[in-house]
Amino acid sequence: MTPPTNISRLSLNQYTTFSWNVEDATKGCQRAGLSWIGLWRDKVAEYGLENSARVVRESGLQVSSLCRGGMFPADNKSERQKRIDDNRHAIDEAATLGTDTLVLVCGGLPNKDLEAARQMVYDGIAEIIPYAQERGIKLGIEPLHPMYCADRNVIVTLGQANDFALQLNTAFPEYQTPVGVVIDVFHVWWDPQVFAEIQRAKGIIFGFHVCDWITPLPDVLKGRGMMGDGWIQLRKFREAVDAAGYDGPIEVEIFNETLWAMPPDDVLELMKERYLKEVY
């Protein structure tokens, strides 16, 4: 048997067990001996914010992050303002749920002007920093795989996310690193610059997510694999992130219809086994 300390950093991102509501997922994590859970806003809304906060608090689990804020670019000012307001709600929810980290999926293109959309992301994050700081929430920019550039996130490399985080932190010297990056291996593993950028992210790594890249890719959105089933050098990434000073939770976030059809408790057991074999 593996001593439980080895999984002390392992966190279930609740999308990995999609059929479970917040309470189910909380209880599942307890049964599996986990210490962390990562939450999604839609799942929290479905179960109710206060109810979610209560069951998580009562479970003793720590919340590694809330997914997601972001989605800043929009074609007109009033829509952009709506997005800002929604990010403020996300920050409130994160605080209520007891996590210190809001993951930002920054948003896709409102029109063909990619550079303008990237500027809207920068400006949007800058606008929510003071409110996030007031509520004790750090903002983690998650670069997404370039295949999501048009419709989900114009921030597509860790280099870009680092640039934004470092610039924003410099622009707000009154706060201590309000912005950082969330590194998900699925999104960044292909990048020839990624290990250099992980080193550069020292001190601003706010989250680390693992899963795997399987082939043929089953689906653009729901195509992630269980650790060990694909092509990513997971341990190498975990060691690089550790070497850059990150010692926080490691979330397993897998969107995959086959895993979603399995009994969720079995998914958690498989996840623990693969985490110890492939990641830790």
Add this chain to the structure above:
Amino acid sequence: MTPPTNISRLSLNQYTTFSWNVEDATKGCQRAGLSWIGLWRDKVAEYGLENSARVVRESGLQVSSLCRGGMFPADNKSERQKRIDDNRHAIDEAATLGTDTLVLVCGGLPNKDLEAARQMVYDGIAEIIPYAQERGIKLGIEPLHPMYCADRNVIVTLGQANDFALQLNTAFPEYQTPVGVVIDVFHVWWDPQVFAEIQRAKGIIFGFHVCDWITPLPDVLKGRGMMGDGWIQLRKFREAVDAAGYDGPIEVEIFNETLWAMPPDDVLELMKERYLKEVY
């Protein structure tokens, strides 16, 4: 009516009209008033190499490129040698077909060691350079979209392709730029560095391909769109490539089941119209 000179650089990559064999495609290009065609090895093999060379020669069309060499990484030496031999065949075929450019799709992962696979690509290209030069063929490294990194091409950015081409050209000072890059907007449009890298590619741009990125992506492999139907700033790319000194053919290469189901002559008309509206 648009004067025909405006489409003087337009080339039909024959995969855009997938149902046509080489002769059909050649005749279709003539009917459409095109001057260029881009060929694929499987289509050429299906119609016969000598027959293909003859119908193309008789048509007066110029062959913009032959797709594809590459596929270098493999788990053992004998398999890697087979790939090298196949590249020599591809070089022979390119010479027979009367093009000066072989497009390299460099190959995916034989195992999880991404760095080793990239080294195998470098070594493989180095090995075929003398033979390619002997036969009058330039080698164009085409970076593919990162979503193909595991199974098709570990070369995923124009920066990487430039690095390889520039290093290889330095390693073979006896030849004049034996290696260059082929830039397909579908593969590189998302890259924050792409316009800097296009400038850096000055003098080694061996091909330029256009299509569009449509959402939702219909399919990982057959998900490309007709120019103007998606999100890419096509004219900006064409102007950047021109500014870097490229004045060669512009291939339209679209893998898309909906377009493949249309009458191919209609696809060519649409392609010309969109090329003039969106690209040129």
